[in-house]
Amino acid sequence: MWTADQRGRMARIARKTKRYPSDLTDEVWDRMAPLMPAPGRRGRPREVEFREVINAVRYLVRSGGGWRMLPIHFGHWRTVYGWFRELARRFLFQTIHDVELILDRERAGREASPKGAVIDSQTIKAPQAEARGYDAGKKIIRRKRHIAVDTTGGS
Structure with missing residues (x-):
């Protein structure tokens, strides 16, 4: 028969065990939990x-x-979706990204904020797009997208 002690031990083991490759490791969660x-x-x-x-x-x-295809052991999909919406409304995912970027730069021996960036653009085909432009250099109708990255590749 299962005792409360055994159940608690199994719960701790289950939390440490990664079920999927996408699951958070303990060290990553320790950095995210305060946020x-x-x-x-x-x-x-x-x-x-x-x-x-x-x-x-x-x-x-x-x-x-x-x-709706979310495995049930994550919880009911509506509950997870509701919390996802709330966390996104609070810009938590952007905050996590920014904190991890700063920590990554500091681990690489760089300052927390980049001093410079590289800006580049790319012309892509977009025949069905509502808003599109004419690239006079290439003489074609396409869309242009731009990106700015720092020296470590972070956007």
């Missing part, structure tokens, strides 16, 4: 672990599946 919203002081206690929400979003991005 997650604190639980509210009123209302029902939160039942969702943000690590599982982030794992679910990463799984969907990597697999290309839809919300």
Whole structure:
């Protein structure tokens, strides 16, 4: 028969075990956890672990599946989707990106903010696009896209 101690031990093992290649490692989660919203002081206690929400979003991005195809052990897809919308509304994903970029630059021995960047453009075919332009240099109707990157390749 299972005891509470055994269940807790198995839960800790399950949290450490990566089920999918897209799952967060403990060290990455340790950097992300302080950025997650604190639980509210009123209302029902939160039942969702943000690590599982982030794992679910990463799984969907990597697999290309839809919300309704989310494996059930991440939680119900509507719950995960609701938290995804809330975290996106708070610009949490942009914040995580910016923090990781700064930490990556510092690990590479560079300053946290880049001093310079390279700007480049590319002309792509877009015959069905609503807004398109004429590239006089190439004498064709296409769209132009631009990107700016720092010296380590971060956008």
